[in-house]
Amino acid sequence: MTLATVALLLLAAAAILEVVFAFGKAGRADPVSPWLLVSAAAILFSVIAARSFAIGIFAVTGTFESLVFFSGTVAAVAAAYRFQRRLPFSPFVAFGATVASAVLLAVASSPIAPRNLQVPVPALRSGWLALHVSFSFIGESFFVVGFVASAAFLATKNGPKRESLDRIAYTAVAVGYPIFTAGALVFGPIWAEAAWGSWWSWDPKETWALVTWLVYTLYLHLRLVRKRHDALPSAVAGLGFLCALFTFFGVNFLLAGLHSYG
Amino acid sequence: MRGFRVLFGSVRLAIALIACLVLTGILATIVPQGEDAAFYLKRYGGAAGGLIRATGFDRFFSSPFFIILIALFAVNLATCAIGRFLRERRAGSRRFGPDVIHLGLIVLLAGAGYSAASRNVGYLEASPGDSLTLPGGFVLAVRDVSSTSYPDGRPRDYLTLVDVSKDWKILRTGYRIGVNHPLSIGGMSVYQMAYAEKEVSEDGDGSGSGAEDAASLAAGRSAQAGESTQASKASGPAAPALAGTSTIAVSELMVVTDPAWPLVFAALVVVLFGIVLTFARKLREEKP
Numbered sequence A: 001m002t003l004a005t006v007a008l009l010l011l012a013a014a015a016i017l018e019v020v021f022a023f024g025k026a027g028r029a030d031p032v033s034p035w036l037l038v039s040a041a042a043i044l045f046s047v048i049a050a051r052s053f054a055i056g057i058f059a060v061t062g063t064f065e066s067l068v069f070f071s072g073t074v075a076a077v078a079a080a081y082r083f084q085r086r087l088p089f090s091p092f093v094a095f096g097a098t099v100a101s102a103v104l105l106a107v108a109s110s111p112i113a114p115r116n117l118q119v120p121v122p123a124l125r126s127g128w129l130a131l132h133v134s135f136s137f138i139g140e141s142f143f144v145v146g147f148v149a150s151a152a153f154l155a156t157k158n159g160p161k162r163e164s165l166d167r168i169a170y171t172a173v174a175v176g177y178p179i180f181t182a183g184a185l186v187f188g189p190i191w192a193e194a195a196w197g198s199w200w201s202w203d204p205k206e207t208w209a210l211v212t213w214l215v216y217t218l219y220l221h222l223r224l225v226r227k228r229h230d231a232l233p234s235a236v237a238g239l240g241f242l243c244a245l246f247t248f249f250g251v252n253f254l255l256a257g258l259h260s261y262g
Numbered sequence B: 001m002r003g004f005r006v007l008f009g010s011v012r013l014a015i016a017l018i019a020c021l022v023l024t025g026i027l028a029t030i031v032p033q034g035e036d037a038a039f040y041l042k043r044y045g046g047a048a049g050g051l052i053r054a055t056g057f058d059r060f061f062s063s064p065f066f067i068i069l070i071a072l073f074a075v076n077l078a079t080c081a082i083g084r085f086l087r088e089r090r091a092g093s094r095r096f097g098p099d100v101i102h103l104g105l106i107v108l109l110a111g112a113g114y115s116a117a118s119r120n121v122g123y124l125e126a127s128p129g130d131s132l133t134l135p136g137g138f139v140l141a142v143r144d145v146s147s148t149s150y151p152d153g154r155p156r157d158y159l160t161l162v163d164v165s166k167d168w169k170i171l172r173t174g175y176r177i178g179v180n181h182p183l184s185i186g187g188m189s190v191y192q193m194a195y196a197e198k199e200v201s202e203d204g205d206g207s208g209s210g211a212e213d214a215a216s217l218a219a220g221r222s223a224q225a226g227e228s229t230q231a232s233k234a235s236g237p238a239a240p241a242l243a244g245t246s247t248i249a250v251s252e253l254m255v256v257t258d259p260a261w262p263l264v265f266a267a268l269v270v271v272l273f274g275i276v277l278t279f280a281r282k283l284r285e286e287k288p
Helices: A003-022 A033-055 A063-083 A091-108 A128-155 A159-196 A204-225 A231-254 B002-008 B011-030 B037-055 B057-062 B064-090 B097-118 B261-285
Strands: B120-126 B131-133 B138-149 B155-166 B169-178 B183-185 B188-201 B232-234 B245-257
Touching: A003 A033, A003 A063, A003 A091, A033 A063, A033 A091, A063 A091, A063 A128, A063 A231, A091 A128, A128 A159, A128 A231, A159 A204, A159 A231, A159 B261, A204 A231, A204 B011, B002 B064, B011 B057, B011 B064, B037 B057, B057 B064, B064 B097, B097 B261, B120 B138, B138 B188, B138 B245, B155 B183, B155 B188, B155 B245, B169 B183, B169 B188
Parallel strands: none
Antiparallel strands: B120 B245, B131 B138, B131 B232, B138 B155, B155 B169, B183 B188, B188 B245
């Protein structure tokens, strides 16, 4: 059994516990699943550390490693949400984030993400790789929580519940947006200038990262003009996460560009 | 003046413009960019292909439509930023994070426009012994061109070892231009773009007779046509001939001048600083 499989089992156990407690009489949060999430994240990060050690550079250069790292950061963010005390607890958000982490890890085990460890091409041998990729994925991990909270917002008509979910979604985006900006749209262009001699090339990955950023910018501005938080900002936050997913999966598999490395 | 402020300083206009940028940006990644007219007519048919060409969607990010959209966005940003700054100052508020973001974005857009207008790119081939003259009278004496590999044979890095001089005065010796490690000199940057091994005939002239090694790999992007700098090359001798031919290592170097890059870099840092300032404050103010 591989370490990634152990992490997947821990995530599955956390999700089951969250469901059982959500439908339990008290409806309170279980005390065990946050620790299962932390353990899963630690295992996934150790997988990345071992592969990084083997190739001598931060191993997020392939689809498998990227998905493992993304899954680990989502698990870590889900655990952080469970441990914090400022935001209201939502069983659906906790469960949704845990499932998202497990799904990413399951995709990493699929044929679209070959496991063989490949050494990076010359263009990827840079210290900027770690900053660019890790910040982008950490930002997107907060967008996962924002997406789940927004989906729950759209699914419920309960006023107080909606208010709580809106606050969770906004806080997740407010934390993820600066981190994503730093990773995708600041560190990325700085690296591109050093590697390609052009800080922006309208490559499909760059354009979709900008589209993702603009959609979240739209979300933040919509919240300014719509004082009563209705469905539109939540729908836009959901769309933002779908754009982030397309930036990763869609562009990698459908649109060729400068970010395609064989 | 008040009408202008109301129209262009509106958050609703900002929302509409951002939505427009999102939709057109997505479309521009779906429609292949930079192809010739026949490609669009064949792929999308007469009407749609003609529409793509007429609206500039074949080269969207340099089309008048996109430039007008960005110009409107810049005016909207500036008007919003000034209005907001004045309102906040009157109210005695210290929430200047959004103003910093807006200012950074305006500088970024200005920098991007300046970069598009002033950036210059040229390409050079370099072999050991070559002497490459760059704009401004800088000379690169190529001492060595090499590649390093991983144990499995895959390329690890491509390197061009050069001495830099100007007016017979040596400025740098033994500088290694590598992928992700450009040479910066006199407002120019010299990038290692690709590496190849070429077979040349005994007379040492690689032109025409050489076949590129099939294993040679581009380090970054392929060469773009139609761009040049005033760089020139004096060829050095080829490696000793074996049975009528010899193999020489050739680097493709890209020479870039972009006077706007420092402005763009500063703008990116300002935008990031503004975003962190804004959301750190907002999150601190969130009720527990």
